[in-house]
Amino acid sequence: MTAKTARSPSVAIIGAGWAGCAAGVELSRLGAKVTVYEAARVPGGRARRVEHQAQLLDNGQHILLGAYRDTLKLMQAVGLHPEQCLLRLPLQMRYPQGVDGMDFIAARLPAPLHLLVALLRAQGLAFADKLALARFSSAARWMGWQLHVDCSVSELLERFDQTDRLNRLLWHPLCIAALNTPPERASAKVFLNVLRDSLGAARSASDMLLPRLDLTALFPEAALAHIAKQGAELHLGVQVRSVSPSAGRWMIHSDQANQEVDAVILANSPAGAQHLVQAIDAKLAESLQFDYEPITTCYLQYPAALRLPLPFYALADDVSKAHWAQFVFDRGQLDTAQAGLLAMVISASSQAQALSHEQLVQDLSAQLAAALNMKELAQPLWSKLITEKRATFACVPNLERPECDTGHTGLWLAGDYTQGDYPATIEGAVRSGLQAAGLLMQSLRS
Numbered sequence: 001m002t003a004k005t006a007r008s009p010s011v012a013i014i015g016a017g018w019a020g021c022a023a024g025v026e027l028s029r030l031g032a033k034v035t036v037y038e039a040a041r042v043p044g045g046r047a048r049r050v051e052h053q054a055q056l057l058d059n060g061q062h063i064l065l066g067a068y069r070d071t072l073k074l075m076q077a078v079g080l081h082p083e084q085c086l087l088r089l090p091l092q093m094r095y096p097q098g099v100d101g102m103d104f105i106a107a108r109l110p111a112p113l114h115l116l117v118a119l120l121r122a123q124g125l126a127f128a129d130k131l132a133l134a135r136f137s138s139a140a141r142w143m144g145w146q147l148h149v150d151c152s153v154s155e156l157l158e159r160f161d162q163t164d165r166l167n168r169l170l171w172h173p174l175c176i177a178a179l180n181t182p183p184e185r186a187s188a189k190v191f192l193n194v195l196r197d198s199l200g201a202a203r204s205a206s207d208m209l210l211p212r213l214d215l216t217a218l219f220p221e222a223a224l225a226h227i228a229k230q231g232a233e234l235h236l237g238v239q240v241r242s243v244s245p246s247a248g249r250w251m252i253h254s255d256q257a258n259q260e261v262d263a264v265i266l267a268n269s270p271a272g273a274q275h276l277v278q279a280i281d282a283k284l285a286e287s288l289q290f291d292y293e294p295i296t297t298c299y300l301q302y303p304a305a306l307r308l309p310l311p312f313y314a315l316a317d318d319v320s321k322a323h324w325a326q327f328v329f330d331r332g333q334l335d336t337a338q339a340g341l342l343a344m345v346i347s348a349s350s351q352a353q354a355l356s357h358e359q360l361v362q363d364l365s366a367q368l369a370a371a372l373n374m375k376e377l378a379q380p381l382w383s384k385l386i387t388e389k390r391a392t393f394a395c396v397p398n399l400e401r402p403e404c405d406t407g408h409t410g411l412w413l414a415g416d417y418t419q420g421d422y423p424a425t426i427e428g429a430v431r432s433g434l435q436a437a438g439l440l441m442q443s444l445r446s
């Protein structure tokens with residue numbers, strides 16, 4: 001095949017989300033001639049910048065973890081400084097004071113003391129709750145954070161005799177934030193993987209990292225600029241319509257032109273990849289079929305002087321009270337240009353989606369005003385609601401996820417949904433992009 005000659009192999013990447021951008025950086029580093037096609041004008045995919053009222057918002061408020069080692073490494077590789085771009089906070093689950101909640105924050109001590117001390121100091125938990133949590137943590141460590149047979153997170157918690165209060169105030173919001181799937185339907189195996197790399201690892205891995213830049217600036221934009229300097233061709237605002245094999249190479253048919261390349265990475269979400277491979281391999285297309293869970297982010301703007309006591313809070317969700325959100329973030333504490341702007345997050349938001357925008361904004365501002373005991377929060381100056389209907393795949397037990405290797409020479413998959421330890425996350429996407437790029441180059445050289 002032509003790609004096995006001494007010249008640089010040509011590779012097309014379809015999709016400039018975090019997976020596609022990670023693949024681009026790695027392929028460029030390994031000497032490939034890269035072309036990136038991105039349908040949108042702004043790169044970043046499901047973690048991207050959105051402009052509204054002259055403000056740079058995101059399509060959804062994101063949180064990263066210290067355990068996102070490949071993401072942090074790649075940010076550095078493209079010239080960013082993660083310690084400046086992200087606000088690093090100790091692992092925490094802090095509810096506003098004065099309501100039914102708890103206050104749990106990791107201590108600045110080496111693992112596992114950081115959690116032990118947090119547990120001893122935690123407010124809002126009874127002795128029985130603390131004992132149950134300590135039991136869970138030591139049993140999970142003893143099991144190596146592994147389960148041989150997958151089950152739901154709820155079943156796992158029941159097996160470990162977790163109290164109602166812990167389930168409601170700790171495990172439910174943690175599971176829904178990490179897997180975007182409610183505990184009764186979420187995979188215990190994947191949940192334990194996340195806990196292993198955060199609670200079970202060094203203290204810094206459990207840190208929570210809040211973006212100070214918009215999500216496109218946080219990596220995708222810098223990644224594309226970095227590879228463009230090394231000769232990559234970028235086509236933003238160009239949708240690829242189809243890909244087809246062509247005498248051992250691949251033809252890319254886009255809105256603009258056709259291009260023949262040695263290999264192609266489909267980094268364009270499972271549904272997009274499914275559409276492109278349908279005519280090539282029906283079985284592969286079938287393996288790209290997923291159920292999805294939505295996420296809704298509601299931005300609420302208040303006068304610039306408004307500042308919450310903490311950069312973010314957990315909120316108790318309760319459908320019966322129309323309390324939909326699980327978290328609120330004070331964007332002004334991340335970026336002074338956004339003073340007075342709060343972002344409320346509803347993960348697995350299918351029930352909330354049934355409401356009109358007006359009703360949901362009203363419910364959310366009322367929830368916030370009640371939780372923080374600040375009447376003025378009920379009347380934002382403006383609001384912006386963004387729902388990503390296919391935010392993540394539903395991370396259910398025993399989910400079959402496709403490998404990066406499609407089995408077709410020169411055709412690779414990359415994205416948060418490919419086989420891996422993580423649920424649909426930025427780190428899952430980045431690792432998948434790196435893996436696809438590495439395996440692709442290996443295959444062309446062998």
Ligand SMILES: Cc1cc2nc3c(=O)[nH]c(=O)nc-3n(C[C@H](O)[C@H](O)[C@H](O)COP(=O)(O)OP(=O)(O)OC[C@H]3O[C@@H](n4cnc5c(N)ncnc54)[C@H](O)[C@@H]3O)c2cc1C
Pocket residue numbers: 014015016017018019020037038039040043044045046047059060061062063064238239240241267268269272295296297388390391392414415416417424425426427428429
């Ligand atoms: C609201 C929300 C909140 C989230 N919160 C978190 C969080 O707190 N922490 C976390 O780690 N993760 C979070 N996630 C998940 C995370 O954003 C995703 O896992 C990650 O961004 C997926 O990246 P990806 O590259 O795999 O796919 P995508 O981001 O879907 O990228 C695919 C790209 O391909 C492009 N494309 C599609 N079809 C074509 C075509 N035919 N031609 C050219 N281009 C095409 C798309 O425009 C897109 O840019 C959240 C997701 C959402 C939506």
